[in-house]
Amino acid sequence: MPSTRFRHRRTAEARCRVDWSHVNSPHHHAPTLARNLRPNPQELGETPGRAASGSGRPTLAAAQNADGGWGYFPGKQSWLEPTVYALLALSDQSGGPAFARGWRLIRSWERRGGGWRGCAVANQAHWATSLVVTLHAAIGAYDAAFERGVAWLTASIGVEGRLLSRVANWLEPNIVEFDPALTGWPWQAGASSWIEPTAHALMALRSAAHASSSQLNNPHLSHPEAAHRIATGERMLLERRCRDGGWNYGNRRVLGADLPSYPETTAMALMALNGHAGVRWEAALNHVERMWRETRSPLARAWLGACLLQYRGERPEPAVACPRAGDDLVVAAVDAIRWDRILA
Amino acid sequence: MIARRELLQTSLGAAVSAGMAAALSATMACQRASTRSVARSRAAVAILRAASYSEDLLDRLWRGAAACGLEARGLRVLVKPNLVEFVPGAVVQTDAAVLAAVVELFEKLGAAEIIIGEGPGHRRDTLFLAEEAGYRAAVPRFDARFVDLNRDDVAHVREFADTAGGIYLPRTALAADLVVSVARMKTHHWAGATLAMKNLFGVVPGALYGWPKNYLHQVGIGRSVVGLYRIFPRSFAIVDGIVGMEGNGPVQGRARPCGVLVMGRDLAAVDATCCRIMGIDPMQIEHLRLASSLGEIHDMKIEQRGEPVAQVRTRFELIPQFQYVRLG
Numbered sequence: 001m002p003s004t005r006f007r008h009r010r011t012a013e014a015r016c017r018v019d020w021s022h023v024n025s026p027h028h029h030a031p032t033l034a035r036n037l038r039p040n041p042q043e044l045g046e047t048p049g050r051a052a053s054g055s056g057r058p059t060l061a062a063a064q065n066a067d068g069g070w071g072y073f074p075g076k077q078s079w080l081e082p083t084v085y086a087l088l089a090l091s092d093q094s095g096g097p098a099f100a101r102g103w104r105l106i107r108s109w110e111r112r113g114g115g116w117r118g119c120a121v122a123n124q125a126h127w128a129t130s131l132v133v134t135l136h137a138a139i140g141a142y143d144a145a146f147e148r149g150v151a152w153l154t155a156s157i158g159v160e161g162r163l164l165s166r167v168a169n170w171l172e173p174n175i176v177e178f179d180p181a182l183t184g185w186p187w188q189a190g191a192s193s194w195i196e197p198t199a200h201a202l203m204a205l206r207s208a209a210h211a212s213s214s215q216l217n218n219p220h221l222s223h224p225e226a227a228h229r230i231a232t233g234e235r236m237l238l239e240r241r242c243r244d245g246g247w248n249y250g251n252r253r254v255l256g257a258d259l260p261s262y263p264e265t266t267a268m269a270l271m272a273l274n275g276h277a278g279v280r281w282e283a284a285l286n287h288v289e290r291m292w293r294e295t296r297s298p299l300a301r302a303w304l305g306a307c308l309l310q311y312r313g314e315r316p317e318p319a320v321a322c323p324r325a326g327d328d329l330v331v332a333a334v335d336a337i338r339w340d341r342i343l344a
Numbered sequence: 345m346i347a348r349r350e351l352l353q354t355s356l357g358a359a360v361s362a363g364m365a366a367a368l369s370a371t372m373a374c375q376r377a378s379t380r381s382v383a384r385s386r387a388a389v390a391i392l393r394a395a396s397y398s399e400d401l402l403d404r405l406w407r408g409a410a411a412c413g414l415e416a417r418g419l420r421v422l423v424k425p426n427l428v429e430f431v432p433g434a435v436v437q438t439d440a441a442v443l444a445a446v447v448e449l450f451e452k453l454g455a456a457e458i459i460i461g462e463g464p465g466h467r468r469d470t471l472f473l474a475e476e477a478g479y480r481a482a483v484p485r486f487d488a489r490f491v492d493l494n495r496d497d498v499a500h501v502r503e504f505a506d507t508a509g510g511i512y513l514p515r516t517a518l519a520a521d522l523v524v525s526v527a528r529m530k531t532h533h534w535a536g537a538t539l540a541m542k543n544l545f546g547v548v549p550g551a552l553y554g555w556p557k558n559y560l561h562q563v564g565i566g567r568s569v570v571g572l573y574r575i576f577p578r579s580f581a582i583v584d585g586i587v588g589m590e591g592n593g594p595v596q597g598r599a600r601p602c603g604v605l606v607m608g609r610d611l612a613a614v615d616a617t618c619c620r621i622m623g624i625d626p627m628q629i630e631h632l633r634l635a636s637s638l639g640e641i642h643d644m645k646i647e648q649r650g651e652p653v654a655q656v657r658t659r660f661e662l663i664p665q666f667q668y669v670r671l672g
Contacts, residue, residue: 071497072492073495076496079495121499121500122500122552124552159562186554187558187559190559191559191562194555249556250556254533257592296472296475298472300472322472324471
């Protein structure tokens with residue numbers, strides 16, 4: 001009979017041996033795909049990363065609040081979302097003082113009831129908890145807080161899977177045409193699944209999957225439900241793809257009318273699908289590149305650029321100028337994040 | 345009393361200074377206290393003809409403001425257009441010419457500060473949407489006046505639609521002396537019609553509730569609309585019905601020229617009047633029925649000024665699910 005301590009360790013290791021085969025199955029070609037689509041920076045005559053780095057870092061450096069966080073705009077209240085994006089942008093300087101101040105704030109915002117609060121004022125679990133998990137993975141902080149974040153994310157689910165919603169959908173399927181069995185993630189507890197929170201949750205859980213496969217002796221990693229949630233979330237994204245090949249903010253067809261896709265949600269969905277075999281990637285990325293060249297939205301361009309960075313390792317020159325982005329710190333941060341490294 | 349104030353200040357969070365919190369709590373308490381008292385004395389609704397956006401809209405608005413007894417001298421005014429989304433060539437949002445004329449109206453009325461605020465429901469790049477909608481070109485100093493309500497600083501409001509947790513709302517909106525809902529006259533595929541009251545959904549911060557603000561649908565559209573109206577009783581409605589939207593609104597419907605601007609201090613009365621113009625029975629619209637304790641929706645109790653409803657009635661097409669709201 002093993003000692004209690006030994007038994008605990010065995011259990012932890014067993015729990016770590018979650019079946020992530022789906023994530024590494026032939027359905028996912030991300031590493032190969034990325035290698036094939038991404039040119040070698042040296043071949044382009046660049047120092048590695050030059051094509052990838054955005055110009056947002058100076059903006060971020062100047063806009064950090066005294067509490068260590070970032071607002072959506074300079075001088076405004078710190079929020080979880082822009083703070084995590086800023087820290088992801090600075091994650092290669094995680095030993096620096098700016099990162100340390102932001103990290104301390106993020107760690108203090110974890111809620112006892114699970115998840116992270118959206119800002120100091122609002123003590124309710126926030127969808128950007130998924131970004132916190134991704135941040136932990138990006139800097140290799142596979143600790144208890146990371147584990148709790150993954151657990152919260154795994155338990156967070158859209159309400160469309162509930163019996164009442166499924167019956168309503170069965171009775172009137174043409175109101176919103178989607179499969180309610182394919183649940184993703186909501187913006188807030190008690191609400192339905194939408195594209196953006198689902199995309200971020202998938203990116204976060206996949207980072208947890210990679211952590212699990214590389215950190216087998218880490219007792220903090222145990223996510224038996226996560227692989228199932230990833231698989232279902234991916235199917236949800238694919239099922240909600242619009243007729244034009246991109247993604248709307250939520251659905252593809254309402255009251256018999258096709259909905260248009262948006263560039264930013266299209267980019268996020270493709271980033272989350274991470275090389276899934278259900279996507280014709282060359283065509284999808286060419287579409288993303290066209291949108292990148294044509295969009296006048298700075299935020300859309302930032303996300304489209306992130307998607308191209310993830311899969312191709314570079315961004316082309318845009319054909320049209322964006323109207324002034326104002327001082328939107330999410331745009332600055334998303335533009336500055338090395339997504340090819342974060343999601344590698 | 346002191347205990348209540350302290351409790352409210354605590355809920356506002358550590359990021360707010362005590363002075364700011366006290367001022368804000370006083371504003372919010374004043375808003376709540378005035379909810380019931382002001383509603384009954386302001387059911388004047390003005391209907392002004394305007395055949396196109398190239399007419400002198402400021403003149404129409406000025407006459408409408410006078411007809412409704414609108415005063416704004418010294419007030420901090422939040423002008424809230426309807427920019428739920430932008431679709432090229434469609435009539436989704438409040439027209440830029442109307443928004444520009446509204447800003448000019450409040451300048452002329454002597455407002456101390458005019459802020460334009462909106463939190464679009466579907467897409468996150470608010471400034472881009474404002475650019476595409478023509479707002480930045482049409483409104484002088486637009487960027488300096490504009491606040492993205494989806495991503496503003498927030499404060500907690502305890503009472504909202506009988507929910508346990510209340511709601512978080514933008515400080516800019518809570519601190520306004522007057523919230524001016526500048527809506528487009530549209531049908532709505534979940535609510536029947538979207539006018540000045542439903543336009544208040546745009547003040548709810550997407551940063552917490554998402555894009556779309558699906559939480560409000562889970563609470564119930566009708567309850568949420570009325571809950572927001574209770575929080576912002578010091579409001580004024582201006583509905584852009586010069587060209588409205590019929591059918592599968594609020595985004596995918598068709599343009600429906602109607603040739604009117606509708607204004608008033610009682611949002612429920614303005615919306616009920618708009619419904620009658622559109623050929624919709626306001627009693628069949630859930631949020632208007634629920635709002636009948638806050639404002640007037642019965643035509644006998646609304647003092648109609650300007651054009652009579654019958655003279656401007658324009659039958660808006662309704663989707664099959666809402667045929668039952670058709671005015672008999």
